[in-house]
Amino acid sequence: MPIQITLEETEEEGKKTLDQLTCSVYCKLCGLIFKKDDASKTLTYKLLWELIQHLKKRGIFLKGIVVSNNSTRACRVCDLCYMLAVSEHELIEAEQKFARA
Numbered sequence: 067m068p069i070q071i072t073l074e075e076t077e078e079e080g081k082k083t084l085d086q087l088t089c090s091v092y093c094k095l096c097g098l099i100f101k102k103d104d105a106s107k108t109l110t111y112k113l114l115w116e117l118i119q120h121l122k123k124r125g126i127f128l129k130g131i132v133v134s135n136n137s138t139r140a141c142r143v144c145d146l147c148y149m150l151a152v153s154e155h156e157l158i159e160a161e162q163k164f165a166r167a
Contacts, residue, residue: 089101089102090102091105091142092105092142093105093142093143093144093147094109094114094131094133094141094142094143094147095114095117095128095131095143095144095147095150095151096143096144096146096147097130098144100144104144104145105142105143105144105145106142106145107142107143107144107145107147107148108140108141108142108143109140109141109143109148109151110137110138110139110140110141111133111134111135111137111138111139111141112134112135112136112137112138113151113155114131114133114141114143114151115133115134115135116135116155116158117150117151117154117155118131118133119135120154120157120158121154
């Protein structure tokens with residue numbers, strides 16, 4: 067009898083991990099795994115490249131992120147990384163306005 071419970075638990079654990087893998091996506095920026103609903107925002111690779119270049123200019127280096135500056139393909143990011151990218155883009159625009167003034 068305990069053997070059957072162990073087998074059932076193993077099957078249930080296997081199903082859970084399969085569900086986690088099939089219903090999950092990686093955030094392209096932070097690399098963490100999220101449920102599809104939690105990483106519902108999309109950015110283009112070009113916007114990610116601009117973000118990384120601007121952070122480098124400010125002395126902040128992100129490791130392990132390889133993106134191209136000419137790709138308009140979309141990638142998924144988590145909500146926090148999306149807010150970071152949008153805020154950084156707004157900062158870039160403000161810097162450009164001050165440079166013109």
